Amino acid sequence: MHTMWKGSISFGLVNIPIKLHTATEDKDIKLRTLHNKCHAPIKYEKICSVCEEEVKPEDIVKAYEYTKGKFVVLDHEELEKLHKENEEKAVEIIDFVKIEEIDPIYFDRSYYMSPNESGGKAYSLLRKALQESQKVGLAKIIIRSKEQLAIIRVYENTLVMETIHYPDEVRRAGDVPNVPAEDKVTGKELDTAILLIDQLTSKFEPEKYTDEYRTALLELIESKRSGKETVSPATKEPAASNVTDLMAALQASIDRTKPGKTSAAAVPKKKTAVAPRKKAAAAKVKKEA
Template identity: 60%
Template sequence: MHTMWKGTISFGLVNIPVKMHAATENKDVKLRQLHKECQSPVKYEKVCPVCDREIQSEEIVKAYEYAKNKFVMLDEEDLEALQKEQADKAVEIVDFVKLEEIDPIYFEKSYYLSPNEGGSKAYVLLLNALKDTGKIGVAKMIIRSKEQLAVIRVYENTLVAETIHYPDEVRNVRDVPNVPEETATAKKELDTAKMLIDQLTTEFNPEKYKDDYRIALLDLIEAKKNNEEITTAKDKPAPKSADNLMDALQESLERAKKAKPKPKQPAKRKTKTTAQKKKTAT
């Protein structure tokens, strides 16, 4: 399992060198976008609207927009120094609480923790202490350049770091629109609903639940592949060689002629006939 972070978990004077590993993975089926006409993958380029050209990664800097089109530029060196200053700190457990005291809305992502060199004894000590007390540890840590609030808990005889949102990251529930203010329910309806819940109540078994859409999508892709309903992106046309330069120029000229609109002919002025001129003279 890939190690994504190394550091130290501490509580009191106990330090536990650990490695962190992603506990979950995204199983979404990734679909590419193709140009319908030639089945070529669509490119997404970074273009400066002022310079009207594609720009490279080394030309891009980070900034904070504090007002409309007003920015504070941030140097990469300053950001790296700030991140290193925070990342070098030990992950300190500051509180111990009960898991049921934290609403699931706060939970974000799970990471497995394994002991690093020389940390096995202290790792087992914390694991057993959490098991026996039924508590979890609340800590702060830096993950991917962001300070995270996290809880340290036990999952199947392994320590897990569970990142959780800060309170100001959870939107106010009072801002949810159209929530009924009246909460009273007719007793007969409530009793029937409770009976239905009782009928459907069981022990939670995660293996029971499948991503039906992902399975059906993969089956559809496999069926189309087996039936050879596939497409191959066309090669990008090679530029004209020097030997064919004259042909290319001639072809371009012909296309330009066809595309160019024909100029309007000026209207002809009417001239007097000889009879009209004689009549005018008399």
């Protein structure tokens, strides 16, 4: 499993060297965008909205748009000073809480934690302590220059870190439009709804659930591929060239550089190869004449 971060867990005076591994993966099927005319992939270029010219990476700067059309430019050096990438990488546990107190809306991404060299015993100690106390560690970590909140918990005998949103990153539920303020339901309706919920209640078994759309899309792609219902980009016509044989051109270049050979200016030029279409056009004109 790929290691995407190395550092340590710290709480109090305890320090546990660990590695992070992404616990989930995006299995969305990526569809390319093609030109319908020739089935070639579409390229996306960075074009300046004023100069209308392609901008190179070294000519791009970061900026914050504080009002429409007005920006504060931030230099690379200024941003580097703010980044904490060069500081000691640590998952600093600042509190221990009950996981029931954290609403799922705060959860973001999951990472497996494995002990680094010499960290096995301390890793096991923290895992056991979390299990016995039925608590999770609330921590701070810096990943890709962003400081994030996270919790550390036990999942199938492995420590897992779940990054969570800061409170100001979660939008207010009260701002959601058209939500009824009061429950306008009858007792009979409520009893019927609860009965239906009871009948549909079962044990959570993740294996039962599949992405039906992804499965159907993969089947469609495979059926088209198997039936040879595929397309390829149209190839560009080769540009007219005076050189018809690459190896001959290379050899001629080598021969010209040998001592005692005639200078390049004295070497007779190779006749330009006539493209098949031009030959046909010339023949037609001659015939008509």
